[in-house]
Amino acid sequence: MIRLVDVCKSFGEKEVLHHINLTIEEGETLAIIGGSGSGKSTLLRLLIGLIRPTAGEIWIGDQDIAQLTEKELDKVRLHMGMVFQYSALFDSMTVGDNVAFGLREHTDLPETEIQRIVTEKLHLVGLDNAAQRMPSELSGGMKKRVSLARAIAFGPDIIFYDEPSSGLDPLMTAKIDELILHTQQTLDVTSVVVTHDMVSACRIADRIAMVHEGSIIALDTVENIKQSKDERVRAFFRTVAIDREAQG
Template identity: 60%
Template structure:
């Protein structure tokens, strides 16, 4: 397989209701692929298919040369040792400290000693600007800090692939920029392949190598940032300019 991730004629339905239709997508090693589209278009479902939390109704999903649509849970757990995911609402364990959250995957998927795990946790928290926060509880953190802990947890296992579900949702522009820089740094420093679901066009344009737009469960356009900006598809242009109009209106409303 040429791509690290490849979807071939993937369809997904929930209780007979089609959500994704004939999805064909190939993502190269080290690429940052951004998935955009309106709410309910199937973006998050696509991420959950790639990480094996859902099985497609039909089609093939290849990850690191392995076809996963029929893989067992044991096979998927082995593959997930090479994958991390940053969920939309951070999905931290409230009963665990920050350090325990970051260490969770290491304890699940590796044979590292507690001393080695502690070293990795310190390095990853330092990487996201949260050095020394190991003993803090998630309830004491802001939304942006929780996102950074979630990223540290995803990166702790040295993944080859990281999936991000709306990583900048609910964050102010400064913190959104910080998260964007962390995503691009993960590629630069570790060669990580990233799939980023977002409805924030500023983030999409900042970080993407390529952008795919899903509309009505189908990929209607895919290309580089410049190609998406210059797309002649009216739905793509409406989505881009609708975002710009909303952002401008929000700025004008500020005192």
């Protein structure tokens, strides 16, 4: 589904990602973890096509998106869903209009069909009666759910999640994790989750990739990552455990 070949990314003279090689299989959930400044967010932006690599290839299916024009890239993005870190909802629109926004902008579907899709997707994320509510009336966890409903409205093949548990307490984080798993199983999508939350990553992922100082230093199943002998991986686990304990 997704393949990165010798991808590098520099901003000016600073190289942020160094020779990344990564294959993400169709239907799997890959969690990309790493500390602040590790390069994981840059990697996500490359996968979505928001920025271009300095060198290397990024294959989505049979297309190297690094070589596409912006118009061609827009067509590829129609097969992707994106759940943003801070939900990125339009405050002036109702929940239903937020979910419908992309369908109205990029399809010729009749309004009756758009409303059917909105109802269906809100049901999938457990927000059956929220269509007429405004984002300001929602909790952080509910906003994440609306963001996911909007992301899956097109019926994407791939869903990208940017720090889905950011700003949520452990109980709500667990609920969002369950929703990610449910979405993956129900829609049979490929999921890529960028997170600093190791507990969450271990709950939802088939495999975990750890980015450290611009390189992937570990890529394996959850169980194997937990048993890693790499001190950098072990140190990250310890830091996350301490942070969790401090949160209560």
